[in-house]
Amino acid sequence: MRSTHTRLRRACVAAASAALLVVPATAGSAYGAPTPGPSVTAAPSPTPTPGGDSEFPQLTPAVAAQLDVAIRKVLGETQVPGVIVGLWAPGKGSYVRTFGVADKATGAPMETGFNFRIGSETKTFTVTALLTLVDQGKLGLDDPIGKYIEGVPNGDRITLRMLAGMRSGLFNYSDDPDFDKVFTTNPNTYMSPRQLLDYSFKHPVQFAPDAEFDYSNTNLILLGLVVEKIGGRPLHEFIRQEVLEPAGLRRTVFPVDADFPDPHPQGYTNQSASGKVVNSTDWNPSWAWSAGAMISDLMDLRSWAHTLATGTLLTPATQAERLKTTPMDIPGDGYGLGIFNVQGWIGHNGSLPGYESLTIYLPEDKATLVVLLNTDITTEGQEPSTLFGEAVTEIVTPDHVFPGHKPIAPKAK
Template sequence: MLVVPASAGGAYGAPTPDVTVTASPSASDTDFPVLDAAMAARLDTAIQKVMREAEVPGVTVGLWAPGKGAYVRSFGVADKATGAPMKSDFYIRIGSETKTFTVTALLELVDQGKVGLDDPISKYIDGVPNGDRIALRDLADMRSGLFNYSEDEGFFKALTSDPKRPFTPQQLLDYAFKHPIQFQPGERFDYCNTNLILLGLVVEKAGGQPLGAFLKEHVLDPAGLRHTVFPTGAEFPSPHAQGYTNQTASGKVEISTDWNPSWGWAAGAMISNLQDLRTWARVLATGTLLTPETQAERLKTPPTGIPGAGYGLGIFNVQGWIGHNGSLPGYQTLTIYLPGPQATLVVLLNTDILDGGIEPSTLFGQAVTRIVTPDHVFNLPVPVHGTPSPSPAS
């Protein structure tokens, strides 16, 4: 069980001093509420309730809507040992939100005519099981039928026995490819990190650059993201919070701050911060970097089997909120955008420990959207982030 000490700046769950709550007096033609002091108090209460119940050390929540103001607050602690408070300018490991960047890079190559969404993966990468039948679209839609390497028992043991070790993309694929295909491409939704490792390799081959370099030149810089990086190792810009996970060999809670994220590579290795993710939410949902035709294709988000949730071409649509969640041992994020009121919600927290089988990022997203958009409540009732988890035999 997590034991969260009171921070020097106030009691557990109390907002840290980097509070920003603003409201504009102007109205809009939507029913999105004004983010004034009364609304901030309601959000404070709901967020602190989730923190207590899910035993989350620290969280930052940012909510913005044109004409309605902004709500940006940090709660709890960044370091349980020192009681240092969580702050809104921290960098954070964004886990599976990396997928939104990798697939955006792929779609840029589609727009350039360098790849086709219906091309088989065998056109670019040799040795993929069923590779002549799996299209790039199937990979980006999470409907390939390939085995998820992060669910392989050998991978889990390798990662948890030496969390700072580097993995190569081929090593990750080797864990996946020793398993039979799970189903034929397109048959059903099955969230799988293997898909994104393959798409990262396609971006490298068709784009002619290492993935990190391609992302910086063609995605991050054009989007104006100055605090988002694709690390080559375990480096982690400061300031950042300590991360707490139970995805460990013993199952006990450990600090995972300096674990090497290379095991996630194109599926989950990236780092960002609150303001960059705020920008990225709108870029991603509105298709700033893509042609209108390609963005329209992206927004189709076919059903997943999860009530109210669609997924396609690297993004979720959950009850109208467009974006992605992210989870890496010790950290979770949620970055989503609601087109009608042009509202953006970003949640950053320093644990990935589930509460009753639900990801804490989902609990925060649900708590906030129940208040501000009761007709569009963000909810993912099952984990879909693809972080490693111990098999029953481990």
């Protein structure tokens, strides 16, 4: 089954699958013709240094031109309507561009100030909320989920750590045929967390707890319920008060319905029921809840990339636990607790019908990359957000190329 919703499942990176401030660079015009960036001195194209230790380049007009060409190439190959790419590195400058359109019907251009549905990037916020409760001494990562939620298969053996690290063995509810039928018939249907768990729990477990890595949205629904129960508030309120506000994220929201704050682009997806590309902008994201329902924007995600990767909201000990990774599908890449490390880039990606995002941080250069686009339609099985990430990192961090050459994990949708 590979209907539109299943990509929340692949948001673990399609690499590893959730507002508005002034962007300090000019946005591009429509149809992939970006306007010039900030005035800087031209420099030669970056060349990897011997020994695999290339230096992050100055983001000069020459490098910006390389990035423009690479991004336009991916835009053309994937037929993505529009994309925003933001790249920042201290002392090296910034590159912020828009390409293509926000609305295929009107031709309105993509703009840097748009809100986006960020799919499985929501997982980074839900797990951060869980870890704040760990730091408050209200729960432990090695507590069994059965201590908090009844009726979970293997609930006495599956720990909160295993859920956050995608090692529970629980069936992914968004792969259930009955779920698929409801979702594709009426994507505006509200689904409660308990309904989502019911779709999962009628299936046998996939493997023994902690035996394997398997990206499953079911894990995050359970963690969302734990945060609500122990935090004593609805999940959206807990995340707002304990994560978003302390992180200074003013344009990131956890919606409780299909509301989508303006301004935002129109989103486009393949609908399995009709086999056609449809506008999915206002579909109800309740089915993704703590696994993928959140909304954010370019500048909030730029800030969040650093907060997430460096653990500024958590104690050093808890952040260290978060960053302990287990292997995914590519040697050297791993998944931690609601976070991945792919070729040195730390963060997460996201995909929801009509939208994809990628937010990653490279500690050694203190570099941040954010990609936002208004489709989740894959190209030969590849997530477009990953392909954009690969195109950018091949140029600026050739020793740390974010991979797009093959799928890494089931996407978040």
